[in-house]
Amino acid sequence: MLSFQQKQEIIETFPELTKKEISMKRVNYHFEDSLYEKTIVVEKLHPNGNGFVYIGDLLKYDKLANDKGLVNIRDFDEQALREIIQDAIDFLSEDLDIPVVEQWTSRDGVTLELRHHRRDWNIYYQDNLEETFGTRESAIEYLQEEGFKLKK
Known part of the structure; x- marks a missing residue:
C-alpha cells in the first residue's frame, strides 16, 4: 500500500488538480475545469492512506464504486492510482454532446x-x-x- 505522502506525490503530478485541505488533516484535489458541478477528483485523502476517487458512472469501475460514484483507493498501487485519476479527469472533462x-x-x-x-x-x-x-x-x-x- 502506498503511503499518504506517496499518494500525494502521485496525485500532484496531475497539474490540472488543485489541492484543498479539509478537516482532520485530510485533503481533496479538485479539477476546476470540470464541465460539471462535480469538481472533486480525489476526496478525503487521509494520512492513514485512505481516500476516494470520483469516477461517477463509468462502467469500467462499476464493481468498485459505491452508490456515490466513489472508489476507495486505500490499496491502490501507483499504476492503478494514476489510471483511475486520469479516468476521473477524462470523465469530468468529457463533452457528452460529441457523438x-x-x-x-x-x-x-x-x-x-x-x-x-x-x-x-x-x-x-x-x-x-x-x-x-x-x-x-x-x-x-x-x-x-x-x-x-x-x-x-
Missing part, C-alpha cells in the same frame, strides 16, 4: 455500429443494442474476437 459512431463489418457482410454514448461504448445491430462496454478498448476487443473489422 462517436464507427461501422464494423464481418466477413459475412453483417454491419454493427460502435457508438460512444454518454460514457459507454455501445454496439448496435441496426437499432438494437447488442452489448455495452465501459471502455472503447473492451468494445473493440469484443468486435475483433467476433470477427469484425473497422469499415473504411
Whole structure:
C-alpha cells in the first residue's frame, strides 16, 4: 500500500488538480475545469492512506464504486492510482454532446455500429443494442474476437 505522502506525490503530478485541505488533516484535489458541478477528483485523502476517487458512472469501475460514484483507493498501487485519476479527469472533462459512431463489418457482410454514448461504448445491430462496454478498448476487443473489422 502506498503511503499518504506517496499518494500525494502521485496525485500532484496531475497539474490540472488543485489541492484543498479539509478537516482532520485530510485533503481533496479538485479539477476546476470540470464541465460539471462535480469538481472533486480525489476526496478525503487521509494520512492513514485512505481516500476516494470520483469516477461517477463509468462502467469500467462499476464493481468498485459505491452508490456515490466513489472508489476507495486505500490499496491502490501507483499504476492503478494514476489510471483511475486520469479516468476521473477524462470523465469530468468529457463533452457528452460529441457523438462517436464507427461501422464494423464481418466477413459475412453483417454491419454493427460502435457508438460512444454518454460514457459507454455501445454496439448496435441496426437499432438494437447488442452489448455495452465501459471502455472503447473492451468494445473493440469484443468486435475483433467476433470477427469484425473497422469499415473504411
